[in-house]
Amino acid sequence: MSVEDFNFEIKEQWCPGCGNFAIEMAVKQALDELKILREETVIVSGIGCSGKTPHYVNTYGFESIHGRILPVASGIKLANHKLTVIGMGGDGDGYGIGMCHFIHSMRRNHDLTYIVHNNEIYGLTTGQTSPTSIKGTKTKSTPQGVIEKPVNPIALAISSGATFVARGFAGELKHLKEIIKAGIEHKGIALVDVFQPCVTFNKVNTYQWWKERIYKLEDEGYKPDNKDKALEKALEDEKTGYKKIPIGIFYREKGPSYEESVKQLEKGTFFEQSKKEVDLRKAYEEMM
Ligand SMILES: Cc1ncc(C[n+]2csc(CCOP(=O)(O)OP(=O)(O)O)c2C)c(N)n1
C-alpha cells in the first residue's frame, strides 16, 4: 500500500487553497503509515464541503445526513467493530445541528475517530455564521457581527467524557497527520478538531490569522493526562481574546471503549454472528 492507493479518480471539487485538501491528505497519510487497509476502513461524512471527503478517499464511504455523522458511524462500528471508522464533517454539522449526538457520543466512548473541519463558517451554503464563529464576526447571515459566544468544542468534549481530545491545523500537515494517527490508534472516541481555512467565505480566520495565534502544546512540555489542566488549556483561547490558541493533544485517558464493554461482541462482530441467522422479511412485513 502507499498514499496513492487511497486516491480516487474523482477530482476534488473544493476551491483552490481550501484547508480540506490538507485534511484529506493527512488522513490518507495516517492510514498508510498505520498500514490500515482501505477495505477495512469506512469514512462517514455529513453534508457540507467537508462532507465530500468520502468521495475522494479510496476506502468505504458513507455520505450521510447533515448532523448525523456520529450516529451513523456508531452504528457501523457496532455492526462490525473490526473496521476502522472515521467521521469527517463540518463545524456546522457537528457543533450545530449534530450537537446532541456530539455530547452523547463523547460520553459513550465508541471506538471512532471524529475529525471536524472547523472553518468557523458554513462553507457549502456560501458563508453564513456557524456555532464556532467568534463573537463579532461579520458574515452573510450576521452583517452586523455575531452576537452570541461561540461553542468551545474542546472544553465541551472533555467535560462530556471524551477520552481523546485534540486539535490540529490544516496549515500544519505533519503535525495534523500525527494527531490523526494517535486518534485512530486510541481505543475509544477521538475528537480531532481541525482549523480549516475556508478561503472563499471566511476572510477573518485565514491561514495567516491562525498562524499568528496558534502554538503547539507539546512545545511547552504539556502532558495530556490531567483533566483539570486540559480544561484550562481548552479555555485559553477565550481567556486570551483568541490571541493564544493551543493545538495538539489536550486530553487522553485509557479505558474500555463502548465496543469492548458490550458482552455480545466477545464472540465476534454482530455482522459475523448474525449474517446466517437473521431473516428480516418478518420485520419488514410487520412494518408494512
Ligand atoms: C437537515 C439539513 N439542514 C440544513 C441543510 C443545509 N446545509 C447543508 S450544508 C450546511 C452547513 C455547512 O456548514 P458546515 O457543516 O460547517 O460544513 P462546511 O460546508 O463548512 O464544510 C447546511 C446548513 C441540510 N443539507 N440538511
Ligand code: SF4
Ligand atoms: S467554500 Fe470554503 S470550505 Fe467550501 S470548498 Fe470553498 S474554501 Fe473550502
